[in-house]
Amino acid sequence: MSATTSTTRPGGRSARVRAAVHRAVVEFLAENPAEALTLPLIATRAGVHPTTLYRRWGSVAELMADVASSRFSGDIVVPDTGSLREDLRRWASDVATDLADPDVLAIMRAAIGSSPDGGCACTADRHAQLTAILDRERSRGGTAPETAHAADVLLGPLYYRAIFAGQPADPGWTTELVDTLLK
Amino acid sequence: MSATTSTTRPGGRSARVRAAVHRAVVEFLAENPAEALTLPLIATRAGVHPTTLYRRWGSVAELMADVASSRFSGDIVVPDTGSLREDLRRWASDVATDLADPDVLAIMRAAIGSSPDGGCACTADRHAQLTAILDRERSRGGTAPETAHAADVLLGPLYYRAIFAGQPADPGWTTELVDTLLK
Incomplete structure (x- = not known):
């Protein structure tokens, strides 16, 4: 050089x-x-x-945290359809599609396995996207659930199934999750 | 010898x-x-x-799968209070307590990290316990949600927070999860 x-x-x-x-x-x-x-x-x-x-x-742990946070940042565009329900349905479906990718799962599993203190950089961007969708509905004058509750209802099952059950998500299922959140 | x-x-x-x-x-x-x-x-x-x-x-992967399935088998006694809501509240609270143990989290993270094909033996017993609680309510003549839906609403957020957010669960929160499931 x-x-x-x-x-x-x-x-x-x-x-x-x-x-x-x-x-x-x-x-x-x-x-x-x-x-x-x-x-x-x-x-x-x-x-x-x-x-x-x-x-x-x-260390491997720091490298994996960097790879995970880079891989899972800005990869999903937040939809803006004018309807909270439709925004959430599209977004949840995009997250499910991402979680069906074996390479994504391999990175996530490795990042979790090497994380020394719990937590995983994998989902920080998902929370930011979810907050953006919910905030936009409020700025339209509508009401929207808190991010923590929405994450429990939407991201909880999506990541739980991907990591623990090894089950792929079907599109109808993510629609149900959104309908459960919005009643 | x-x-x-x-x-x-x-x-x-x-x-x-x-x-x-x-x-x-x-x-x-x-x-x-x-x-x-x-x-x-x-x-x-x-x-x-x-x-x-x-x-x-x-291999390490097989050893960790054995440790995880052994550690997470039969460790939680299924409650039988006569009320589905109360059974689920106690059980969800026990699961949350278990997931707050740093040793449990370390085993689970290592088992996930070394799992070659996704899935994790950590939660098989939780599904069996949940099915037993729901089946018992039906045998009493009551109605109960399907196990898959109950797992999404209860285990999804519990494991999601434990693994990805590194957040401890408080008792009030697990009660809310049960109330969301049973409306």
Whole structure:
């Protein structure tokens, strides 16, 4: 690497390394059990020196938290149909579709397994999206449930089935969840 | 080990080994991240030869599935108060108490992380308990929701909060979940 490259485009190189490493994690988890994932194996696959990974992420847990929060950020566009019920139905259906993707499940399981203190970055963006949908209804002059309650009724069953039951969601079921929330 | 011991009490020895290994896993996970767990480390801690673990469980994933299904079997007694609402309230509160235990969460996270195909043995017993409560109400001549719907409304939020939000449940909240289910 030339001094010019490293001094003039540090952000560019840094972003490329991060993208390569994230891609390597996703590919690795599609082929291997999460327990086999190590920083040196990911470094080799990403074509990056292991020291770079240790310096930047420190541990598998930190790397997985970064991959999970990146993968689950801004991936679903919040619908705006003018109707709270219809917005929630579309959004819940999009979340269910996402949770039916085996690569998504593999990342999520690995992030949960390596999380040292509970919690998982996987769902922070889902809460933000849900809050945006509910706030928009209020700004229209309508009433909407609190985010915590809506998350219990919608995200609870969606993630519970995906993680514990290994069951795929069908579209009719997510509509029922929304109808339960809005009575 | 004498020939007498190994021929007269094979079940006894086998059960003792299993108990020692399970205890070693629980203790290990209370002190270390799940990603650090290996069969040789558990063998050393349990005072068992590594070959025994490889022969019996084959992989970390199989060992964790065994620990999870054993830990989450028969640990909660199904209440029988004569009232469906009261039975469900007590049971949901017991599940919430169990999910507030850091050791329980560590086992569950490790079992999810090492599960190769989704699903987790953690909740099979919860479904059986829920089915028993709902069936008992029907045998009393009452009506009760289907298990799948009851699991969505009760277990969904309980496990979702425990795993993704890292939030502890308060007793009032589990009562609300039951009231949502029974309207």
